Amino acid sequence: MFFSLIQQAKKLLVLALLCFFFCYLFLQRLYFAQTQIFWRFVLFLDFPFLLLLAVSIGFITKEMQPGRPQSVVSPIPQRSHSSQAADTRGKHRIQAELKRLEQEARFLEEELELIERMEKASAACKEMFSNVESRPDPLLPITNGPINPMWDQWFEGPQEAQGCKCWIL
Amino acid sequence: MPVAELKERHAAAIEAVNDLRERLKQRRQQLLDTDVAGYARSQGRSQVTFGPTDLVCCRTLQGHTGKVYSLDWTPERDRIVSASQDGRLIVWNAQTSQKTHAIKLPCAWVMTCAFSPTGQSVACGGLDSMCSIFNLNSATDRDGNLPVSVTLNGHKGYVSCCQYVPDEDIHIITSSGDQTCVLWDITTGLRTTVFGGEFQSGHTADVLSVSINGANSRVFVSGSCDGTARLWDTRVASRAMRTFQGHEGDVNTVKFFPDGNRFGTGSDDGTCRLFDIRNGHQLQVYYQQHSDKEVPLVTSIAFSISGRLLFAGYSNGDCYVWDTLLARVVLNLGSVQNSHENRISCLGLSADGSSLCTGSWDTNLKIWAFGGHRKVI
Numbered sequence: 001m002f003f004s005l006i007q008q009a010k011k012l013l014v015l016a017l018l019c020f021f022f023c024y025l026f027l028q029r030l031y032f033a034q035t036q037i038f039w040r041f042v043l044f045l046d047f048p049f050l051l052l053l054a055v056s057i058g059f060i061t062k063e064m065q066p067g068r069p070q071s072v073v074s075p076i077p078q079r080s081h082s083s084q085a086a087d088t089r090g091k092h093r094i095q096a097e098l099k100r101l102e103q104e105a106r107f108l109e110e111e112l113e114l115i116e117r118m119e120k121a122s123a124a125c126k127e128m129f130s131n132v133e134s135r136p137d138p139l140l141p142i143t144n145g146p147i148n149p150m151w152d153q154w155f156e157g158p159q160e161a162q163g164c165k166c167w168i169l
Numbered sequence: 170m171p172v173a174e175l176k177e178r179h180a181a182a183i184e185a186v187n188d189l190r191e192r193l194k195q196r197r198q199q200l201l202d203t204d205v206a207g208y209a210r211s212q213g214r215s216q217v218t219f220g221p222t223d224l225v226c227c228r229t230l231q232g233h234t235g236k237v238y239s240l241d242w243t244p245e246r247d248r249i250v251s252a253s254q255d256g257r258l259i260v261w262n263a264q265t266s267q268k269t270h271a272i273k274l275p276c277a278w279v280m281t282c283a284f285s286p287t288g289q290s291v292a293c294g295g296l297d298s299m300c301s302i303f304n305l306n307s308a309t310d311r312d313g314n315l316p317v318s319v320t321l322n323g324h325k326g327y328v329s330c331c332q333y334v335p336d337e338d339i340h341i342i343t344s345s346g347d348q349t350c351v352l353w354d355i356t357t358g359l360r361t362t363v364f365g366g367e368f369q370s371g372h373t374a375d376v377l378s379v380s381i382n383g384a385n386s387r388v389f390v391s392g393s394c395d396g397t398a399r400l401w402d403t404r405v406a407s408r409a410m411r412t413f414q415g416h417e418g419d420v421n422t423v424k425f426f427p428d429g430n431r432f433g434t435g436s437d438d439g440t441c442r443l444f445d446i447r448n449g450h451q452l453q454v455y456y457q458q459h460s461d462k463e464v465p466l467v468t469s470i471a472f473s474i475s476g477r478l479l480f481a482g483y484s485n486g487d488c489y490v491w492d493t494l495l496a497r498v499v500l501n502l503g504s505v506q507n508s509h510e511n512r513i514s515c516l517g518l519s520a521d522g523s524s525l526c527t528g529s530w531d532t533n534l535k536i537w538a539f540g541g542h543r544k545v546i
Contacts, residue, residue, distance in 0.1 A: 094175045101182035103370055107408065108189035111449075112196065121201045124445045124452060125208035128476075131428045132494065137475035138523040138539055141223055145545045151523040153247075153264065154227040154538040 194414070197449070205443065205453040206496035216495040217477065223541035224490070224500060226507045227524070230261050230534040232268055237528035239281045240515045243288040244335070247519060249526055250291045251534055252282035258293055260305065263519070263526070263536055272303055272315045281330045285338040290318070292341055294328025300343050302355060321353045323360050330378045335386045342389055342403075344376035350391050352403050362406045364391070365399075370408040372399060378422045384429025388446070392420030398434050400446055413444045415451045422469050427476045435467030441481050443493065455479060455491050457498055469515045474522025482513035488527060502527065502537060509535060 137143045138151035203211070235254030242249055247263040256277025260270035278296035285291065294300040300321035310316050326346030334340040334352075340361070344350045349371065350364040365371020374394035382388040388410075392398045396416045399409035418437030425432045426443070431452065435441045441455040459465070465485035472479055472493070479491040480502070486509065488502035502508060509529035517526050524538040 091172050091175060094172065094179055098175065098179050098182055100370065101179070101186055103408075105182065105186050105189055107370070108186065108193060111411075112189065112193055115193065115196050115200070115449075118200060118448045121445075121450045121452060122203045122208060124448060124450055125203060125205050128205060128431065128452070129208070129212070129214075129494065131430075132476045135427070135475035137473050137477055138521070138543075139224065139473045139478060139525070140217060140475070140543075141219060141539070141541060142217075142544045142546060143475070147543070147545055148521065148523075150521060151539075154524055154536065155540055 190414075200448075201450060204496070205494055209494045209496075214494055216492045216497050217499050219490070219500045220541050221505075223539055224502065224505075224537055225540045226505075226535045227538050227540065228263065228266050228536035229507075230259075230263075230266055230536070231532075232259055232261075232271070233257065233532045233534075235532060236511075236514065236530040237532060237534060238279065238514055239293075240517050240526055240528045240534060241282055241284045241291075242517050242519050242526065243284045244286050244520050246288060248284070248288060249517070249534065250282050250284050251528055252279045252293055252295075253532070254279075255532075258282055258291055258303070260291065261534070263524070270305055270315065275301065275317060281328060283331045283333055283341070285333050286336055287338050290338060292331050292333065294331050294343060296327045298322075298324045298327055298345070298347075300324075300328050300331055300341065300353065302341075319355055319358050321351075321355070321358055321360075323351065324349070326375065329376060332379055332381050332389075334381060335383060342379050342381060344379045344391055346375040348372045348374060348376060348393070350376055350379055350389070350401065362403060364401050364406055364409070369406060372397070374419075377419065380423045380425045380432060382425050382429045382446075383427070388429075390423050390425065390432050390446070392423040392434055392436075394419040396420060396436075398423055398432070398444065411446065411449050413449060413451070415442055415444075415454075416440065418466075421467060424470050424472060426472055427474055431476075433470050433472060433479060435470045435481055437466045439464035439466060439483075441467055441470055441479060441491070443479075453493070453496055455481070455493075455496055457489065468512065471516040471518045471525065473518065473525075480516050480518075480525055482516055482527065484512055486510075486512050488513045488516075507535075509533065 134144060136145060233251065233253040233255055237251050237253050240249055240251040249261045249263050251259050256274050258272040258274065259268050262269055274293060276295060276297035279293050280295040282291060282293040289306060290302055290304050292300055292302050301317045302319040303315050304318040307315065307318060324345040324347050328343050328345050330344045332342055334342065339355055341353050341355060342350060349366040351360050352362040354361050372391065372393040372395050376391050376393045378392040380390050387403045388400065390398055390400050396418060398413040398420055400411045402410050416434065416436040416438055420434050420436050422435040423432055430447060431443055431445050433441055433443050439456060442451055443453040444451055465483040465487065467481055468484055469482040470479060477493055479493045480488065481491060482488050486503045489498045490500040490502060492499050503513065509527065509531050511530035513527045513529050515528040524536050526534055526536050528534045
């Protein structure tokens with residue numbers, strides 16, 4: 001975690017340098033425009049600054065590159081520990097996922113055993129038919145009895161008093 | 170054990186699970202000798218036929234100022250609670266169309282509502298990740314708002330659906346975007362059981378809907394963005410009793426069949442499906458071909474009291490009435506006279522099965538009943 005903070009600080013430093021440079025350029029142009037000095041002289045002044053900025057950015061981004069810890073003197077002794085910790089976290093996650101998969105496999109094997117003793121879908125359909133066709137249904141044009149007189153309550157007008165906004169068809 | 174070896178074992182486990190799933194799928198395919206429609210044709214059944222004035226809109230409940238997202242009937246007496254984008258719950262007398270309560274919610278982002286079995290309380294939940302209970306008989310505060318009587322706090326994601334356990338006002342089941350379902354004890358406000366989640370086998374994506382079995386209230390089914398529906402026993406939290414595969418998109422809605430041995434699902438893949446809970450068979454797929462490329466999503470479903478009709482609301486404003494035995498669309502409530510002007514987002518059948526209530530993004534609720542000539546056999 002500490003290592004990543006250092007990385008972020010370096011990124012911020014590069015950003016700050018860039019912002020400073022562009023502000024400097026802008027103010028410089030403003031000043032020189034007012035004093036009417038040649039652009040060539042302006043560029044000559046900018047060149048060392050540009051060079052310094054390029055070297056700084058190159059140095060900082062080199063340090064930020066992964067996989068090259070040997071060429072950098074690390075000020076952070078915990079860096080190796082932090083990379084080991086990342087591995088450990090990955091390991092635990094993989095173990096949990098593996099456990100879940102093994103459990104899922106056991107459930108699927110149980111289901112495979114049960115399915116050998118299962119009836120075909122036609123038996124389930126037959127049972128569904130007898131069930132559906134025996135029940136009275138107020139929304140069907142043709143239905144079994146008995147009929148409940150309350151089914152037609154929606155077309156009989158309001159049961160309660162004033163202010164009703166019932167609509168009958 | 171080194172990480173490399175663990176990764177190898179992980180890859181091998183994935184392959185083993187996929188192989189088992191494939192074997193199970195093939196074995197199940199062998200048992201599907203017919204579907205419900207095929208069986209109906211073999212038995213010479215004819216489909217349900219509606220006249221133009223058979224199923225009519227007999228009430229329009231107006232009052233919400235935002236999209237209606239959810240509705241629920243009381244088990245007794247004809248009252249409805251609805252939840253809307255306007256941040257309110259409204260309790261309606263369905264017969265007279267009058268509003269008995271208009272409850273301003275502490276969090277306006279509500280997604281679901283439910284009536285308690287006794288009709289004394291209503292529950293709601295949404296993006297605040299909590300389920301709030303309101304006692305309809307309690308006194309309002311000085312702003313005229315009904316106070317929250319119990320808050321069920323514990324989900325780590327939005328509450329997508331809630332339903333009271335039938336015959337008691339004490340327990341409620343919620344589904345959530347945190348991939349779990351929870352059974353709550355309302356008297357203590359605590360979680361009794363958590364189904365799924367990071368420590369137990371369960372859904373692997375947001376859970377969008379629950380439905381409790383009317384014939385056995387210990388059993389409920391949930392539908393999820395992982396494309397599956399899962400059957401749970403409230404006494405067993407460690408794993409689902411059965412997982413139902415088949416859908417190719419999010420399962421937005423689940424509803425038990427009236428006899429409790431089957432349940433229906435509605436999905437982003439545009440299909441509704443019927444599954445048998447005892448053997449896991451997918452008994453029927455309900456899908457209507459569309460001429461244009463875009464397939465409308467199924468937003469909500471409900472069965473008629475016999476199970477012969479399946480009402481399905483779609484994202485394009487259609488509300489198909491399916492003959493469940495012949496798997497044919499017999500009516501489209503979205504295109505009849507006096508229908509909704511926008512998507513139907515929720516459906517619910519009254520306790521006696523005599524009417525269907527639909528809620529829509531046009532801010533209204535409508536009640537539909539059979540107004541034609543009924544033949545009794």
